[in-house]
Amino acid sequence: MxxxxxxxxxxxxxxxxxxxxxxxxxxxxxxxxxxxxxxxxxxxxxxxxxxxxxENMNAIADAVAIQGIEELIDVLRHARTSTPDATAGLNALAKAYLKYASNHPAVYEAIFVRPTDLEFASTDSPLLLKTAFAEFQAAIEPFAAGEDLETLTEVLWSALHGQATLSHASRLRPELSSARADLLVKVITS
Amino acid sequence: MxxxxxxxxxxxxxxxxxxxxxxxxxxxxxxxxxxxxxxxxxxxxxxxxxxxxxENMNAIADAVAIQGIEELIDVLRHARTSTPDATAGLNALAKAYLKYASNHPAVYEAIFVRPTDLEFASTDSPLLLKTAFAEFQAAIEPFAAGEDLETLTEVLWSALHGQATLSHASRLRPELSSARADLLVKVITS
DNA sequence: CTAGATTGTCTAGCAGTGCTAGGATTCGGG
DNA sequence: CCCGAATCCTAGCACTGCTAGACAATCTAG
Structure with a gap:
């Protein structure tokens, strides 16, 4: 048929x-x-x-968000695993995250900013969010040093998310995006 | 008359x-x-x-945002200056910031999340944003240690902003807000 | 105290939004 | 070829931000 x-x-x-x-x-x-x-x-x-x-307009944005988070996971994984040592890996992950947010602001907004019931409602989205979270966790794990790993991961992710959103809203000096990422990584790894 | x-x-x-x-x-x-x-x-x-x-509906939200940022400046200043030492001051500022965002989510959204042409257009809002920024800067200045102060301030503020927004979007474990703030301060001051 | 001008307020309406019911049209199977 | 089914579109509802023009209340002046 x-x-x-x-x-x-x-x-x-x-x-x-x-x-x-x-x-x-x-x-x-x-x-x-x-x-x-x-x-x-x-x-x-x-x-x-x-x-x-x-179902509705929101579901379309949610679907775009899910596509985006899959892309983002790949980007993070690639950045993290294609460096010689852990410090460079964390730095590359941070840069890659900010670059993705900067290059695809609407997709980033759909994933993390737009009001959505994506995190708990949908079937596969929590898993995707957890997978993305795991990338951050893997990148920062070598620097946990006795601190609670999950909490530290949340701090890292939040810090990058804040840089991404404030940067997009023109609240941070745009030419220093890289310097901020470097400094954040330096502060965390020292 | x-x-x-x-x-x-x-x-x-x-x-x-x-x-x-x-x-x-x-x-x-x-x-x-x-x-x-x-x-x-x-x-x-x-x-x-x-x-x-x-002028329009947006201007009303902007006006609420301006009221809010004035409140926030007071809150930050009070938190920062009412502690014995600099480390406690930075910690208090971080906690106060997150608490304000959590207690007044709509006002926080009006200030930092909602799309607005507030930052450059209006007359007094850039000054207010700079004043708020100065509070962060004053709190973290003792820990700059050779790093560029302004960049470090942006990193701090972004990190707190990220925690505030992700927390509000139920992306972080709500009961650990305080622990995240503590860890962020610890990482920065160490 | 009254007439006229000014100020203030509301009703009604515009274009645009998300979303849906119902009819028209095209398509596939017998 | 014809009938049923899947597909698509027109038209419309209730809502949005925003505005024009009519109406009413108030103040000013004679």
Whole structure:
């Protein structure tokens, strides 16, 4: 039955088209301006089509967030494991995190800033968040030195998250992003 | 002419009423649900009255933010200067910051999270932000130890901001807020 | 004290939002 | 070829921020 599968394939393609377009729109005009009408216009369908794929507009942003966190996990893992020693690994992880937030601000916003019931509601998102958390934990574990590892990980992640969001809101001097990451790592590892 | 002054007084009172009500509403139902109609209903006037006092809805949130940052500056200064030594001062400042964010999440959101053109546009808000920044700087200055003071201040503030926002978004274990602040201070001062 | 001007307030309405019900249209199976 | 089913769109609801214009209250001046 090639018919059914073709339909399903077309449907899956449109599903991805919606996500890709929503992400592009958000990155170019901001989530606040990503409306159902604009998004529908961009994919060349009427608004109700969106609701055949997602429960509501928020679910679309959540789906983008889940895609994003998967990307982010890869980025962090790669940064952490492709360095000679633990200190360089932590530094690379911090830089990679800030770079991702800076390069994909709308996706970062969807993951960590936008109001969402993603953390506890969805099925797989808590696992993804835990996986991302584990990357931070693995990177900082060599420097725990008697401190509670989980608490230290929360402190590290929060510190980077704060730099990412304040940086995006133009509250920090933009040219010193790297220096802040360096200093944070230095303070933690010393 | 007592007439004119009475009018001005009534107008100023209503101005404050709007701000107070907006703040209360935001703290109880969130900024997203603070609409012009609901706010007008709450102060027992029609919506257009709001626009006689503020340019738009965003300006109301900005005004709440300015009130909030003034409060926050006082809170930080008091925490910092009412301790025996510098380490205790920094710790008290960190705790006070997180406590304010936790006790007034909507105000904190108005100041630091909500999209706003407050930082550069308004006349007095940059000064207020700088004053708040100076409080952080004064608290951490004894521990700079050769590092660039301003960069270190940004790192401290970002770290606390990250803890405040992630905490509010239920991404951190709520009962360990104090432990995270302690650990952050310990890491910085050691 | 009254007439006119000014100030203040509200009703009604605009365009845009998320979301949905119902009809139209296209498609696949018999 | 025709009927049922899946698919899609038009139209509309209740809401949003914001504004124009009518109305009422108040102050000023004669």
């Amino acid at each position: 090639p018919t059914q599968s073709r339909r399903e394939r077309a449907r899956a393609e449109r599903h991805e088209l919606i996500l890709r377009t929503a992400r592009e729109l958000a990155e170019s005009i901001g989530w606040g301006a990503v409306t159902t009408r604009r998004l529908a216009e961009a994919i060349d369908y009427s608004q109700p089509v969106l609701y055949g794929h997602f | 007592p007439t004119q002054s009475r009018r001005e007084r009534a107008r100023a009172e209503r101005h404050e009423l709007i701000l107070r009500t907006a703040r209360e509403l935001a703290e109880s139902i969130g900024w997203g649900a603070v609409t012009t109609r609901r706010l007008a209903e709450a102060i027992d006037y029609s919506q257009p009255v709001l626009y006689g006092h503020f």
